[in-house]
Amino acid sequence: MKYYSLNNADNTASFREAVINGIAPDRGLYFPANINALPPSFFEKIENLSNVEIAYEAIQQFVGDEIPKDRLLSILKNVLDFEFPIVELTENIATLELFHGPTMAFKDVGARFMANCLGYFSEGNKTNITVLVATSGDTGGAVANGFLGVEGVSVVILYPSGKVSNIQEKQLTTLGKNITAFEVEGTFDDCQNMVKTAFLDTEITSKSKLTSANSINVARWLPQCFYFLIAYKQAKLKGKEIVFSVPSGNFGNICAGMVAQKLGMPVKNFIAATNVNDVVPNYMKSGTYEPKPSVATISNAMDVGDPSNFIRIQKIYNNNLAELQKNLSSYAFTDKQTKEAMKQVYSQTGYLTDPHGAVGYLGVKKFQEQHPNSYGIFLETAHPVKFLPVVKETMNLTPEIPFQIKKVMNKQKVAYQIASYQQLKDYLVNVSS
Numbered sequence: 001m002k003y004y005s006l007n008n009a010d011n012t013a014s015f016r017e018a019v020i021n022g023i024a025p026d027r028g029l030y031f032p033a034n035i036n037a038l039p040p041s042f043f044e045k046i047e048n049l050s051n052v053e054i055a056y057e058a059i060q061q062f063v064g065d066e067i068p069k070d071r072l073l074s075i076l077k078n079v080l081d082f083e084f085p086i087v088e089l090t091e092n093i094a095t096l097e098l099f100h101g102p103t104m105a106f107k108d109v110g111a112r113f114m115a116n117c118l119g120y121f122s123e124g125n126k127t128n129i130t131v132l133v134a135t136s137g138d139t140g141g142a143v144a145n146g147f148l149g150v151e152g153v154s155v156v157i158l159y160p161s162g163k164v165s166n167i168q169e170k171q172l173t174t175l176g177k178n179i180t181a182f183e184v185e186g187t188f189d190d191c192q193n194m195v196k197t198a199f200l201d202t203e204i205t206s207k208s209k210l211t212s213a214n215s216i217n218v219a220r221w222l223p224q225c226f227y228f229l230i231a232y233k234q235a236k237l238k239g240k241e242i243v244f245s246v247p248s249g250n251f252g253n254i255c256a257g258m259v260a261q262k263l264g265m266p267v268k269n270f271i272a273a274t275n276v277n278d279v280v281p282n283y284m285k286s287g288t289y290e291p292k293p294s295v296a297t298i299s300n301a302m303d304v305g306d307p308s309n310f311i312r313i314q315k316i317y318n319n320n321l322a323e324l325q326k327n328l329s330s331y332a333f334t335d336k337q338t339k340e341a342m343k344q345v346y347s348q349t350g351y352l353t354d355p356h357g358a359v360g361y362l363g364v365k366k367f368q369e370q371h372p373n374s375y376g377i378f379l380e381t382a383h384p385v386k387f388l389p390v391v392k393e394t395m396n397l398t399p400e401i402p403f404q405i406k407k408v409m410n411k412q413k414v415a416y417q418i419a420s421y422q423q424l425k426d427y428l429v430n431v432s433s
């Protein structure tokens with residue numbers, strides 16, 4: 001499969017190159033040259049297929065012959081070794097639980113898939129690949145876990161000191177081996193700026209191959225389409241028109257849902273639910289895309305002021321706003337509304353949502369005011385314990401800590417404390433020499 005840069009369609013890459021580079025040399029995001037629909041029989045018989053079989057059919061065209069079939073199947077088996085259940089809350093609202101993986105947020109699937117692909121591509125290579133990633137919370141843990149022990153790949157994670165939750169910090173600082181954490185005195189934006197500077201720093205890039213592991217990488221973005229197909233398999237027998245409400249920050253997950261739709265999955269509508277970082281809801285109304293600095297909220301994995309994957313969504317709809325509006329609704333909600341939703345869902349159904357899932361739930365409710373007969377599935381993107389302080393304070397209860405989390409809570413944090421780019425640079429130049 002060929003990919004091209006959204007900055008210039010003449011700049012193309014193979015799957016392998018797109019995964020290793022992360023972003024095109026012209027700084028554009030990679031986009032697949034074709035998205036071919038699967039045969040209708042795939043969707044007619046999807047309930048007879050295993051999750052791995054579904055994933056293989058979906059991803060095969062994006063990988064092409066660059067990973068042999070047997071190897072791709074074993075990668076998918078490794079990536080999808082946990083459940084993705086749909087839990088029905090009311091007659092026409094259900095949640096898709098994406099938190100049963102090792103770090104209990106949905107980013108596990110993308111991070112593991114990318115790690116496995118990069119591991120395959122670096123086999124037999126003499127130079128090490130360094131994955132450099134800034135995190136505001138969930139990405140770091142998922143990437144650390146996904147890449148742990150992958151040969152030929154070192155991972156360097158930057159996170160803002162004091163601004164990630166206790167659990168999130170443990171998840172990215174306690175693994176050791178090929179994972180190194182840097183605790184940056186500063187904000188997430190400072191971390192991200194250090195990463196960007198390193199990518200342009202030839203004293204580093206002349207010595208080692210750097211790549212990034214955020215959702216701009218096609219190997220992290222595309223496998224997220226599995227969620228929607230696996231949900232469809234479970235919900236299709238309801239015989240209702242399905243809408244997906246996706247709590248969105250960088251818009252990678254929802255964009256992968258749209259890829260599933262391009263593959264032929266019957267779905268009535270997508271709902272992009274955001275917190276007060278409302279660049280996309282505003283765009284859908286006004287047609288003007290105005291990025292702004294991000295605002296901190298209780299659904300902090302979605303505190304994004306300039307969502308990087310939105311350009312891919314526009315590409316899927318050929319930059320036609322009217323077409324996009326037919327398929328995508330987008331609403332923003334405040335922290336107050338989010339907390340009220342968490343309480344309401346719990347008192348009405350006994351189901352405990354995390355703040356991100358609650359934003360997704362609000363999206364479904366809003367959409368169903370106009371479309372009461374639709375079947376709304378909101379994505380529960382993280383387990384409530386990952387946001388323990390907010391959940392405790394809002395709900396007045398302490399959820400039970402699952403074993404994946406207990407496992408890391410007592411481990412010793414290991415991180416380099418840094419305050420300047422030079423300190424990161426010294427490390428990166430020295431490890432590769």
Ligand SMILES: *Cc1c(COP(=O)(O)O)cnc(C)c1O
Nearest residue numbers: 138249250251252253301381382
């Ligand atoms: C990353 C994340 C999101 C946002 O996903 P995008 O693909 O960036 O839109 C939502 N919820 C949780 C819990 C996350 O970790």
